[in-house]
Amino acid sequence: MKVLKRIAKRKHRRTHRVRNRVRRDAHGRPRLTVYRTNKHIYAQIVDDANGTTFCAASTLDKSIAGPGTAAGNKEAAAKVGKLLAERAVEKGVKEVAFDRGSFRYHGRVAALADAAREGGLEF
DSSP states (O other): OOHHHHHHHHHHHHHHHHHHHHHHHHTTEEEEEEEESOOOOEEEEEEEETTEEEEEEEETTTTTTOTTTTSSSSSHHHHHHHHHHHHHHHHTTTTEEEEOOTTTTTTTHHHHHHHHTTTBOOO
């Protein structure tokens, strides 16, 4: 049990270290947050000043997930990034601060970020 608590504590520290840095350097821009599980990936754009969410996308969306499609790979993450960027541009959000949370900027997280940049978001 000690080991699990230690792992959770490290993840918590990592998350807050990254989030505090992003908030400090954001200069009023909304935050693009990413959450990754083994099966799915979720992303949303949050305005910390007002405590509101501009838009969100995940592999659970009907336009991405369908019968026979895998949701835990880089292609699905890229679709989420592209869909999120489209929704953000529709709302008038162009510049965001990327918050990777406790996850490394690698694999699915990087694929989502690259697709969001291609979709029109700047970070």
